Amino acid sequence: MFSPRMTWLGLVAMLMLKMNPRALPLRRVITKEGVRHMRQLIALLCRLSVCVCKRSVLAAGLGFCMVASVSAEDIAVSEQTFGCILDWPKVRNTRFKHSDPEKLKEALRIFRDSVPDKEYPVGTILQLVPFEAMVKHPHEKFPKSNGWEFFALEVSEAGTKIRDRGDNVVNLSLGAPCLSCHQPAAKFDFVCEKGHGCAPIPFDDQKIAELQRADSRCGKK
Numbered sequence: 294m295f296s297p298r299m300t301w302l303g304l305v306a307m308l309m310l311k312m313n314p315r316a317l318p319l320r321r322v323i324t325k326e327g328v329r330h331m332r333q334l335i336a337l338l339c340r341l342s343v344c345v346c347k348r349s350v351l352a353a354g355l356g357f358c359m360v361a362s363v364s365a366e367d368i369a370v371s372e373q374t375f376g377c378i379l380d381w382p383k384v385r386n387t388r389f390k391h392s393d394p395e396k397l398k399e400a401l402r403i404f405r406d407s408v409p410d411k412e413y414p415v416g417t418i419l420q421l422v423p424f425e426a427m428v429k430h431p432h433e434k435f436p437k438s439n440g441w442e443f444f445a446l447e448v449s450e451a452g453t454k455i456r457d458r459g460d461n462v463v464n465l466s467l468g469a470p471c472l473s474c475h476q477p478a479a480k481f482d483f484v485c486e487k488g489h490g491c492a493p494i495p496f497d498d499q500k501i502a503e504l505q506r507a508d509s510r511c512g513k514k
């Protein structure tokens with residue numbers, strides 16, 4: 294194969310022929326025509342190596358795009374991600390959101406059927422009450438909670454404020470970290486529901502429904 298190194302070797306050989314008197318007999322052998330061909334060959338080699346370089350840059354770029362698109366599957370969460378909880382579909386007490394309708398359906402199904410050892414699709418958002426949420430990222434992002442990020446929210450008519458987020462968030466009224474209660478439900482991807490082993494919260498179904506209806510973000514329609 295031609296390579297930039299060969300091009301350089303060619304150039305060095307030509308220079309040596311020009312400068313070294315001992316190479317003179319050899320120089321005589323090289324006709325003007327031969328030198329012209331050599332130059333053309335070197336020009337061709339240069340163009341080839343530029344082409345090879347461009348290709349490797351292209352390949353590197355493509356590789357980068359592929360890596361970027363894998364991580365682009367992750368969800369970026371901002372205060373705008375949240376909104377009136379009553380607009381989100383619900384199964385039993387829990388509200389669901391996913392930007393992809395197929396993945397939303399999949400999340401609803403896993404929850405409804407309490408499927409064990411099954412991961413929720415990345416991008417799934419769950420809320421039981423307006424001021425708390427769980428968002429599913431890829432496992433590597435929050436390994437302790439299999440990718441789940443917990444949110445403590447402040448909700449008002451003006452919208453949503455994120456008070457705290459991560460895998461270390463504490464529920465202030467219960468005085469316990471979210472993860473400590475949700476951990477026993479690891480077999481159900483950290484989703485507590487009822488009967489997945491989590492310590493109970495002091496709200497019954499009626500109270501949860503009431504808290505959802507009282508979501509102050511829902512009024513402005």
Ligand code: HEC
Nearest residue numbers: 419420421425426427443444464469471474484485486491
């Ligand atoms: C005292 C234990 C406890 C703590 C602390 C706790 N949770 Fe939960 N969580 C539960 C239980 C139990 C349920 C199921 C309630 C139900 O469906 O009746 C639940 C349900 C949820 C749900 C609905 C999906 C599911 O897992 O069933 C979300 C979302 C949630 N909690 C988020 C949080 C966040 C965020 C925090 C911290 C700010 C938190 N929780 C702290 C016990 C807890």
